[in-house]
Amino acid sequence: MAYVQLEPKIDWSRVAIRYNVVVEGPAIKPEEDPDVKKVLPTEEPFLSVAMGVLYGDMEKTSEAVKKALQEVDPLAVIEKGLVKGMDGVSILYAKGLYYLPDVMLSADAMMEGIRLCEEKLGKPTKKKAKVVSFVAEGDPHDIGKNMVVMFLRASGYEVIDLGRDVPTETVIKAVEEHRPIFLTGTALMTTTMTQFPKIVEELKKRGISVPAFGCGGGAVNREFVESYDMSVYGVKAHHAPKLADALLAGKTWKDLRYEYIKVVGEWVDAYADRAR
Amino acid sequence: MAYKDPDEMVFGHAKFPVSEHWDIQFGAGYVVPEVKVAPRPGTEKDLETLKKECVSIAEQACERAVGIGIPFFMLEQEHVFQQTYNPKWAGEITAAQAAVLEKYHEEYGIKVALRQTVADIRVEEKKPGLRGSDYDNRIAETVEACAANGASDIAMETMGGKAVLDYGCMRGDIKAILFGIGVLGSIDMEYVWTRNVKICKKYDCRPAGDTNCSGANTLMFVAGLLLDKNLPHTLAALGRAIAAARTLVAYECGATGPGKDCGYENPIVKAITGRPMAAEGKDAVCAHQDLMGNLVAAVCDVWSNESVFHDQEMGGWTPAVWLGATANECNLMNVAIQAGQHKILRDLYVLADKYRDPQALILAYDNAWRIGRAIVEYGKDIYLRARAAALEAGRIIKEAVEAKKLVLTRFERDALEHAMKVLESLPTESHRFIEECVREYKRKVPTFDPKSYEL
Numbered sequence: 001m002a003y004v005q006l007e008p009k010i011d012w013s014r015v016a017i018r019y020n021v022v023v024e025g026p027a028i029k030p031e032e033d034p035d036v037k038k039v040l041p042t043e044e045p046f047l048s049v050a051m052g053v054l055y056g057d058m059e060k061t062s063e064a065v066k067k068a069l070q071e072v073d074p075l076a077v078i079e080k081g082l083v084k085g086m087d088g089v090s091i092l093y094a095k096g097l098y099y100l101p102d103v104m105l106s107a108d109a110m111m112e113g114i115r116l117c118e119e120k121l122g123k124p125t126k127k128k129a130k131v132v133s134f135v136a137e138g139d140p141h142d143i144g145k146n147m148v149v150m151f152l153r154a155s156g157y158e159v160i161d162l163g164r165d166v167p168t169e170t171v172i173k174a175v176e177e178h179r180p181i182f183l184t185g186t187a188l189m190t191t192t193m194t195q196f197p198k199i200v201e202e203l204k205k206r207g208i209s210v211p212a213f214g215c216g217g218g219a220v221n222r223e224f225v226e227s228y229d230m231s232v233y234g235v236k237a238h239h240a241p242k243l244a245d246a247l248l249a250g251k252t253w254k255d256l257r258y259e260y261i262k263v264v265g266e267w268v269d270a271y272a273d274r275a276r
Numbered sequence: 277m278a279y280k281d282p283d284e285m286v287f288g289h290a291k292f293p294v295s296e297h298w299d300i301q302f303g304a305g306y307v308v309p310e311v312k313v314a315p316r317p318g319t320e321k322d323l324e325t326l327k328k329e330c331v332s333i334a335e336q337a338c339e340r341a342v343g344i345g346i347p348f349f350m351l352e353q354e355h356v357f358q359q360t361y362n363p364k365w366a367g368e369i370t371a372a373q374a375a376v377l378e379k380y381h382e383e384y385g386i387k388v389a390l391r392q393t394v395a396d397i398r399v400e401e402k403k404p405g406l407r408g409s410d411y412d413n414r415i416a417e418t419v420e421a422c423a424a425n426g427a428s429d430i431a432m433e434t435m436g437g438k439a440v441l442d443y444g445c446m447r448g449d450i451k452a453i454l455f456g457i458g459v460l461g462s463i464d465m466e467y468v469w470t471r472n473v474k475i476c477k478k479y480d481c482r483p484a485g486d487t488n489c490s491g492a493n494t495l496m497f498v499a500g501l502l503l504d505k506n507l508p509h510t511l512a513a514l515g516r517a518i519a520a521a522r523t524l525v526a527y528e529c530g531a532t533g534p535g536k537d538c539g540y541e542n543p544i545v546k547a548i549t550g551r552p553m554a555a556e557g558k559d560a561v562c563a564h565q566d567l568m569g570n571l572v573a574a575v576c577d578v579w580s581n582e583s584v585f586h587d588q589e590m591g592g593w594t595p596a597v598w599l600g601a602t603a604n605e606c607n608l609m610n611v612a613i614q615a616g617q618h619k620i621l622r623d624l625y626v627l628a629d630k631y632r633d634p635q636a637l638i639l640a641y642d643n644a645w646r647i648g649r650a651i652v653e654y655g656k657d658i659y660l661r662a663r664a665a666a667l668e669a670g671r672i673i674k675e676a677v678e679a680k681k682l683v684l685t686r687f688e689r690d691a692l693e694h695a696m697k698v699l700e701s702l703p704t705e706s707h708r709f710i711e712e713c714v715r716e717y718k719r720k721v722p723t724f725d726p727k728s729y730e731l
Contacts, residue, residue, distance in 0.1 A: 002283070002619065002620075002623055003622075003623030003624075003626055003627055004642075006623060006627060007627065007681070010627060012631060015627075015628065015631075015632075016629070016631060016632035018502060018632070018633075018683050018684075018685075019502050019503060020502040020503055020685050020688075021683045021684065021685050023503075024685050024686060024687075027686055093505065096503075096505050098505075099448075099505045099506060099507065099508065099687060100446060100448075100498070100505065100506040100507060101446065101447045101448030101449075101507065102448075104446045104447045104448075105447055105448075108447075137357075138357030138358070138361070138397065139357070140396070140397065140398070140399050140435060140438075141490075142442070143442045143445065143446070143494060143498070146442060146446065147446060150446070163401070163723075164399060165397075165399050165402070189314075189356060189357065190314050190315070190316070190317045190356075190585065191314075191315060191317060191319075191320040191356035191357060191358065192356075192357055193317060194317045194318055194320065219314070219585075224317065
């Protein structure tokens, strides 16, 4: 190709710099990160359980949980092993050392571990609170919602997943039945996100409210979401549990709108004007 | 391969140009600017409001086109849910927009095209799945309504394989990505495009093509920009190569082009088919930011803004503003063609982005051609050719890294190494791979319904 001869003439530092490479730190083992060290258990059988989760290894996690269940209480396995491993994952994700697939695999491993513990307990464990999640009617794009569900479940919430292309009435009924701490809705298209204010209108008509209705997805923006009550514009899927935690701690949807960056603990472009 | 030498590939020229009504051609020696605008939220409430909105979009684009002397342009209307769900709406809106374009064509002689992109509203997990459901039947009726009412061509963004792809995307599982896009996506494409071609042939309407927006663009968006932490860009690049093998199916079914704008895999598809292709990049920043805004213009035949809200900007309403943006770029490309300097401009486009990201690298036209060649070696075996595309893309990235031209993070390198090992270890017989994947992903992905693919 003619352009291949042009390549040596180009000073690439004036064209493109891969800043992700520039800022990359040295390679370390996940368990060697100083903040992860602080949360990981030091004693067996919890350490093996937590390490299975930290490495996103479902098989090793299952083996470690089964072994642990022979000697300790299932609730202890969850709290001192599985949850601690996931705490480590969250730390590494926040630092940019872990990526979404790492988190997903760890969440899968943790959920499998919890399933084994619940099997032994003979009943489901107590969850933090209920959340109802859905994708707007007429919208088949659900990857965002699936991520939100995964992050919430991995953080200890019970999520009622209504799926995609969900009519308003189904959402209302689920809210009436489950009285969630948080309702989340996602939409990719400008014309399907219009369901969100209709849901709020219908909730009000029936005299129901939710502590917050998190709305996000492709074409959704803050201006639109803040044009109706109860709502908060959710920017990234991994923000969902932090928003839910804040609601559990007594924050309102109005607080979340103005304290978003503080609540999620990271810079968020969409809320740049409210950063201080 | 339509092109024996990648150097033959250049913007504005396709081996097999396409003509549409209102005197417009694609790939016939000039690049056509495209504008696409999303109706404002709330306008979908009834037919009359939505029609008024879409007519207004068409009028504003036409008025700006003649105001700045554009010789030709394409207006694309990507359907909102209600438009595809109600074939009557689709027909009436298409007719109303066609009337606007025809008026300007007759009055000024401007060459125009009206693309109707029918929404894929099917939901795999809702019985009876992707085939024969009420949603599916409405899609077919809507394609016909558009074709019968003046659409120049029909495009789609089919969703086949998305459930498994999404699973793979979120877990960095290259096998799921290959199965979701390469196998399930291809099977569904054959179903949809055999039907689309049959319908369009009854009218003066071209069955244009499809894009793996639901798959490869999902990977690209989740991968995000350089500092995002969601998916290694190397995996998104492999997914893009796989998508080319899948998007190719539309043309094998009789689609003619011009391919759909957000199909970033189009340079690979063009290398194989010689069909004209649309592309989007630096003038689509209103919709999303990619890492190859110039490079993707190198071999395009239509240059698009992707999508923008119907809204006011300082320079006017968005249909006018963004047609102005895409038309300016096309002016440059078309002057380069007339002056015989088009290959130089093409090469500058490529160099502007080639080493910005692995996703850009594999779409440089010489690399796109290499991936195309890897695909055709396996003929119509949808699995083996998709796997070959991914392996070739991986080799291209590794070569550039070894030559110290492309730098990757450890995370990107490790993900690539792991994906290549997985790909190399996969079965070399399609039926074995498919049987294995059906078993595995049926268990792991509750919304995956093998029956939707006759598996």
